[in-house]
Amino acid sequence: MAPDTPGRQTQETLSNLLQETRRFDPPADLAAQANVKADAYEEAAADRLKFWEQAAERLDWAERWHTVLEWNPPFAKWFLGGKLNVAYNCVDRHVEAGKGDKVAYYWEGEPEGHSRVITYADLQREVNKTANALLELGVRKGDRVAIYLPMIPELPISMLACARIGAIHSVVFGGFSASALEGRIKDADAKIVITADGGFRRGKPNALKPTVDEALANCPGVERVVVVKRTGEDVPFGEKDIWWHDLVDRQSDKHEAEPHDAEDPLYILYTSGTTGKPKGILHTTGGYLTQVAWTHWAVFDLKPETDIYWCTADIGWVTGHSYIVYGPLANGATSVIYEGTPDTPHRGRFWEIVQKYKVTICYTAPTAIRTFMKWGDDIPAKFDMSSLRVLGSVGEPINPEAYVWYREHIGGNRCPVVDTWWQTETGAIMITPLPGVTSAKPGAAMRPLPGIVADVVDDTGQSVPNGGGGFLVIKEPWPSMLRTIWGDDQRYIDTYWSRFPGMYFPGDGAKKDEDGDLWLLGRVDDVMLVSGHNISTTEVESALVSHPKVAEAAVVGATDPVTGQAIVAFVILRGDAGEGPELAKDLRDHVAKTLGPIAKPRQILVVPELPKTRSGKIMRRLLRDVAENRSLGDVTTLTDSSVMDLIKQKLPTAK
Numbered sequence: 040m041a042p043d044t045p046g047r048q049t050q051e052t053l054s055n056l057l058q059e060t061r062r063f064d065p066p067a068d069l070a071a072q073a074n075v076k077a078d079a080y081e082e083a084a085a086d087r088l089k090f091w092e093q094a095a096e097r098l099d100w101a102e103r104w105h106t107v108l109e110w111n112p113p114f115a116k117w118f119l120g121g122k123l124n125v126a127y128n129c130v131d132r133h134v135e136a137g138k139g140d141k142v143a144y145y146w147e148g149e150p151e152g153h154s155r156v157i158t159y160a161d162l163q164r165e166v167n168k169t170a171n172a173l174l175e176l177g178v179r180k181g182d183r184v185a186i187y188l189p190m191i192p193e194l195p196i197s198m199l200a201c202a203r204i205g206a207i208h209s210v211v212f213g214g215f216s217a218s219a220l221e222g223r224i225k226d227a228d229a230k231i232v233i234t235a236d237g238g239f240r241r242g243k244p245n246a247l248k249p250t251v252d253e254a255l256a257n258c259p260g261v262e263r264v265v266v267v268k269r270t271g272e273d274v275p276f277g278e279k280d281i282w283w284h285d286l287v288d289r290q291s292d293k294h295e296a297e298p299h300d301a302e303d304p305l306y307i308l309y310t311s312g313t314t315g316k317p318k319g320i321l322h323t324t325g326g327y328l329t330q331v332a333w334t335h336w337a338v339f340d341l342k343p344e345t346d347i348y349w350c351t352a353d354i355g356w357v358t359g360h361s362y363i364v365y366g367p368l369a370n371g372a373t374s375v376i377y378e379g380t381p382d383t384p385h386r387g388r389f390w391e392i393v394q395k396y397k398v399t400i401c402y403t404a405p406t407a408i409r410t411f412m413k414w415g416d417d418i419p420a421k422f423d424m425s426s427l428r429v430l431g432s433v434g435e436p437i438n439p440e441a442y443v444w445y446r447e448h449i450g451g452n453r454c455p456v457v458d459t460w461w462q463t464e465t466g467a468i469m470i471t472p473l474p475g476v477t478s479a480k481p482g483a484a485m486r487p488l489p490g491i492v493a494d495v496v497d498d499t500g501q502s503v504p505n506g507g508g509g510f511l512v513i514k515e516p517w518p519s520m521l522r523t524i525w526g527d528d529q530r531y532i533d534t535y536w537s538r539f540p541g542m543y544f545p546g547d548g549a550k551k552d553e554d555g556d557l558w559l560l561g562r563v564d565d566v567m568l569v570s571g572h573n574i575s576t577t578e579v580e581s582a583l584v585s586h587p588k589v590a591e592a593a594v595v596g597a598t599d600p601v602t603g604q605a606i607v608a609f610v611i612l613r614g615d616a617g618e619g620p621e622l623a624k625d626l627r628d629h630v631a632k633t634l635g636p637i638a639k640p641r642q643i644l645v646v647p648e649l650p651k652t653r654s655g656k657i658m659r660r661l662l663r664d665v666a667e668n669r670s671l672g673d674v675t676t677l678t679d680s681s682v683m684d685l686i687k688q689k690l691p692t693a694k
């Protein structure tokens with residue numbers, strides 16, 4: 040995200056989200072038993088550092104820290120002098136506490152029947168063997184290991200093995216292209232790559248190894264490639280390659296975990312900016328594990344002995360790092376990992392998994408929820424999902440309609456929904472309701488967690504009053520914050536700490552409602568300026584999705600000679616909705632009624648799909664190119680580049 044695109048101060052934004060009056064109180068029984076109660080906010084406000092020290096005490100430290108926080112803005116060091124081993128905290132300590140037989144992961148492969156049950160004792164043996172294997176290959180503390188794997192158990196095992204020996208992992212999402220992989224391997228200067236022959240995707244084997252070979256043609260620094268056999272398909276095998284089973288299976292399953300400094304690097308994870316090369320976000324050991332473990336326990340009200348937790352993200356994204364691997368394991372939770380897509384072999388697969396494992400906590404993304412809405416209410420209705428008790432959402436603002444649908448059709452109107460705001464850079468959840476405390480408003484992330492100091496400021500960095508809008512900022516350092524951009528401190532300063540001096544600027548617009556609760560409005564570069572009014576794409580999209588015929592919407596501002604920018608909306612209709620000539624007018628009127636005439640889209644285009652990045656974010660930049668009749672820019676990060684052809688074909692007929 041470019042820090043220099045603030046748009047105008049958003050006081051004038053329209054107020055449909057603020058007109059949302061539905062409230063959902065925490066269920067009484069959940070509130071009574073909740074891990075975190077309302078007093079946590081006051082406690083943390085009274086002594087923030089003490090609050091985080093208490094959170095850190097939930098982990099096992101080989102040596103206690105002498106300094107909680109050393110803050111040389113914008114460079115933070117947390118729990119200085121402390122030593123711990125992340126893998127020990129995530130695995131060994133549970134086995135030592137007599138929980139070796141407890142399930143760490145129920146792994147569900149995409150092809151039905153491919154499943155594995157992995158206990159904490161199993162995980163300990165596998166991680167130790169893999170750590171020994173990496174040592175045999177010459178990997179040492181501080182070395183970088185690139186991991187390019189599908190959603191199979193070897194992925195968390197590889198991450199934990201790196202953490203155990205102090206090697207820095209850089210997981211690259213298995214859907215990325217050879218050039219994306221190459222760029223990430225080079226930037227981190229990785230010496231080992233861990234990959235697989237392939238994975239299963241939409242019912243078919245999907246090869247990975249050839250992509251690695253293509254990337255490595257230009258990466259002479261890589262010494263060895265470890266290859267997991269997953270699909271069994273033939274793959275090219277060269278001199279540097281070694282099969283995982285040939286290397287790992289013969290290793291000792293004993294390995295003594297050495298403690299690492301709290302500030303030793305744990306991993307690099309690349310996140311793409313709107314411009315320039317991807318940024319290698321660097322996370323470290325003690326503060327990161329403290330905040331992911333505490334938030335996973337607090338935000339999902341995790342009861343490790345009884346809950347079955349499922350986060351549907353890919354481990355290749357930060358959501359998977361923090362809330363499939365490190366947070367749940369640090370808490371000794373039992374999780375589900377699913378390899379495939381939600382529509383394989385049928386559109387009820389997710390709910391079948393919930394039913395099969397009696398999942399109690401489900402954490403997914405608005406883009407998935409809107410897809411399920413589009414597929415129809417009757418699909419989840421076929422499954423027994425009475426085990427569910429807490430639902431989570433992450434990745435983008437959740438439209439109130441999607442929130443309410445999720446609550447009703449997945450959560451049976453019984454489960455609180457937590458809308459969790461955070462970023463790759465923040466490492467862990469920052470702004471969210473608490474399921475046992477907050478009277479939640481659909482579409483609002485509500486309040487910063489205890490220990491987090493966030494605010495909404497205007498153009499000049501002044502806090503806006505309740506009812507006002509502007510830019511989200513974080514005003515104090517937090518334990519799981521990124522420490523820098525790998526190899527580029529200056530870019531770290533410029534990107535996050537320069538727009539508002541002394542404050543972290545995540546790049547998101549936000550509003551404070553009359554109660555002081557926070558509503559996230561998307562990236563500030565997604566704010567449109569129409570006839571001098573700031574209108575956020577999220578607001579118009581939410582208004583469109585609240586129309587019964589609309590399943591999904593993406594809105595962009597296109598240059599307009601009269602109004603500066605004009606609103607162009609791309610909509611996907613619900614399964615049974617017909618496209619008739621009245622539709623565009625209906626939708627435009629509906630937006631005008633919900634938001635005010637100023638927000639009426641100039642154009643409504645009905646499309647079959649929307650262009651999304653592999654992490655599920657709509658690529659508005661491409662839609663702007665379409666809306667402004669430009670040739671398309673870079674489409675390489677799209678999940679499916681043919682989507683843009685489908686959209687362009689619709690253009691001449693759509694109105």
Ligand code: WT7
Pocket residue numbers: 310356357358432433434435436437458459460461462463464484545546547559560561562654
């Ligand atoms: C951006 C970060 C956090 C893990 C997944 C995405 C948007 C994320 C929410 C939310 C409104 C949200 C923000 C943020 N975002 N969660 N609950 N409400 N917006 O990580 O790829 O680093 O993206 O996602 O715009 O800045 P990421």
